[in-house]
Amino acid sequence: MHQAHNMSYAEYSRKLDTRLKVEEKRQREFEQSQKMIAQVDRQLHR
Template sequence: MEKAMQQSHGVGYTEYSQKLEKRLQIEKEREKNYRESRRLVSEVDRQIHR
């Protein structure tokens, strides 16, 4: 998990778990990425079912 966190967000799990500001920033980024991916899936789905 440490390596994945480092690769994805440039911060290790230890820092993530100890620094609230960093954790909030990462979670905000994750939420943005999730919403964008859902938007893209929805767009592709609409194009497929025309």
């Protein structure tokens, strides 16, 4: 938790606004990774 988001788990669980920001960042990163995977998959199956 600390390496990825620069905060301790205690801080993450204590502050709702911080938790929401972390989860939004995780969602964006997940969506970006899914787009990259789809792009690579399309290039492999030409």
